[in-house]
Amino acid sequence: MALDHSKLKVFIDFDGTIITRDTGEELFRRYGNKEIIEGIIADINLRTISAREGWSRLFENSADITYEKIDAVAEDMQIRDGFRSFYEFAKANDLELIILSDGFSYYIQKILERENFGDLTFYSNKLSEGPDGKLFAEFPHTDEECLFCANCKRNHIISNSAEDDITMYIGNGSSDTCPVQFVDIIFARDNLLRFCEINRISYNAFDTFYDVENILKTLLAKKRIKKRRQAELKRKHIYSLG
Numbered sequence: 001m002a003l004d005h006s007k008l009k010v011f012i013d014f015d016g017t018i019i020t021r022d023t024g025e026e027l028f029r030r031y032g033n034k035e036i037i038e039g040i041i042a043d044i045n046l047r048t049i050s051a052r053e054g055w056s057r058l059f060e061n062s063a064d065i066t067y068e069k070i071d072a073v074a075e076d077m078q079i080r081d082g083f084r085s086f087y088e089f090a091k092a093n094d095l096e097l098i099i100l101s102d103g104f105s106y107y108i109q110k111i112l113e114r115e116n117f118g119d120l121t122f123y124s125n126k127l128s129e130g131p132d133g134k135l136f137a138e139f140p141h142t143d144e145e146c147l148f149c150a151n152c153k154r155n156h157i158i159s160n161s162a163e164d165d166i167t168m169y170i171g172n173g174s175s176d177t178c179p180v181q182f183v184d185i186i187f188a189r190d191n192l193l194r195f196c197e198i199n200r201i202s203y204n205a206f207d208t209f210y211d212v213e214n215i216l217k218t219l220l221a222k223k224r225i226k227k228r229r230q231a232e233l234k235r236k237h238i239y240s241l242g
């Protein structure tokens with residue numbers, strides 16, 4: 001095969017992508033004031049408020065969120081069909097998978113370990129406990145200039161890939177709309193798919209990870225793994241800023 005697999009870097013969203021539902025949304029819907037929470041979730045998805053602002057408001061408008069409550073929600077979360085197979089495929093072919101999440105490491109780690117994916121690298125936000133015992137959100141990976149996202153996925157893509165790498169992204173939601181603009185191959189569903197449509201960004205639609213695996217195998221076989229010009233220019237611009 002012409003492609004050196006080590007040149008292909010695969011970035012994957014977690015909530016709503018690797019798992020079928022969104023842990024954060026589920027948590028606050030379950031334990032918060034339903035009407036207020038739905039309004040905040042809609043604002044986050046429409047990007048009328050920043051992700052950081054969104055997380056803060058969700059915590060403010062919910063009865064005490066505890067680790068136990070998060071555990072209860074995390075227990076109900078299920079891995080999307082085909083992810084096991086895709087993970088094995090990636091392992092067998094030396095493809096690097098990196099999870100980029102605008103959720104929290106506490107539950108991501110738990111779910112990954114429970115499902116025997118504990119060796120996967122991920123970058124996410126963190127939860128901390130205040131002196132009053134309340135949990136609050138911490139954002140260790142924000143971007144200095146962009147105030148929008150909590151965990152800057154774009155920066156992780158830039159720092160985890162070299163200029164001659166080919167980058168691939170698999171996602172579903174509003175936190176994926178920025179990073180997909182910087183990658184070569186996109187797999188999209190839900191809101192992300194609509195975003196790509198509206199903005200004329202080429203993508204591959206997927207339902208399960210079997211779809212992702214099959215499409216990727218076809219692209220590899222047909223040697224259609226290549227850089228996307230627009231993404232390359234956008235990445236170059238970021239590299240030039242240092």
Ligand SMILES: [Mg+2]
Nearest residue numbers: 013015016173
């Ligand atoms: Mg998502």
